[in-house]
Amino acid sequence: MDVVVNARFLTQPITGTQRFAIELCRELKKARPEIVLVAPDNIAHPAIAKELDVQIIGKIKKGIIWEQLELPLILRKRGNPLLINLCNLAPILYSNNIVSILDLSFHIHPEWFSTQFSTLYNFFIPRAASRARRIVTISESSKQDIVNYFGVEPSSIDIIYPSVSREFEIPPAKKSINSNGKYVLAVSSIDPRKNFIGLIKAFKACNMDDTKLLIVGSEHKVFANNDIKSVVGDDKRIVFTGYVTDEELVSLYQHALVFAYPSFFEGFGIPPLEAMACGCPTLVSNTTSLPEVCGDASVYVDPYDTDSIRDGLMSILNDSKLRSDLIEKGYKQLMYFNWHRSALKLLNIIDSVNGKI
Secondary structure (H helix, E strand, C coil): CCEEEECHHHHCCCCHHHHHHHHHHHHHHHHCCCCEEEECCCCCCHHHHHHCCCEECCCCCCHHHHHHHHHHHHHHHCCCCEEEECCCCCCCCCCCEEEECCCCHHHHCHHHECHHHHHHHHHHHHHHHHHCCEEEECCHHHHHHHHHHHCCCHHHEEECCCCCCHHHHCCCCCCCCCCCCEEEEEECCCCHHHCHHHHHHHHHHCCCCCEEEEEECCCCCCECCCCHHHHHCCCCCEEEEECCCHHHHHHHHHHCCEEEECCCCCCCCHHHHHHHHCCCCEEEECCCCHHHHHCCCEEEECCCCHHHHHHHHHHHHCCHHHHHHHHHHHHHHHCCCCHHHHHHHHHHHHHHHCCCC
């Protein structure tokens, strides 16, 4: 075992963080089948685990304890291979690590998360960063945060961009039937930093009686409580869909009038790229990494200003030429992001750390 990937992410619900790990691992395994993925015995996504040939090791099923205690012991017995950690956390008792830190929202804005989650991340991630042989992150914005808040040397941090999953890269040639009428689409976990309250207020201010706001995503225990329901009130135009499959999500992107993502904070932001891949015009915040990711292919708004979000929505909804321009620019912007290129960059980092370059 020369290189091992910590695949604890396959025991977790799939959000953007887990998508980053899964898609990179798919490309890593194509390029180097000998790379080994290991996980505890509580896999939540067995089909993906089978595809990636994940090895179940250890007896502890609770992920954080397995990762911090049992995994380091097993790896030491197997020759101290280089361990790749793709979802923020890494065993702090094991030094031969490459650690991915996707963003520092948990540190900069702990109020957005549950106390347990924030305490856990603020304990483990700075320590993992200080011990890592290399750190990987997903944008220049996140890199600067790691430098500024954790005191890490910029030269020890590499940027590896995410992209979109293959389900969005090759959407169906023919659109499915739209059963939702006219709608604005938002996609994310129900997370305070995604600014759903601001979006709902802005949508209501647009006064579009014939248009819905569809919010796709699930609540998760790691996030602080939202006061969304009180803002929605009895407005039947605002619909929470909960979890949907990727196939259903492609269809929702394809038929949406606009995809809205007025987030307060993003380490990268995959959903706007998914929307672009499906031919949907996008509105995003002018903060953190989003201008870096979306280039000239989005309308930008101030997430702290409801009027700015409302005006941005109305500019897209009322201007068919702007919509067409954003769709065309979105296809071009997507070309900057590619999982295969990102995996090759990670392989170069792995070889450098292992002394093969």
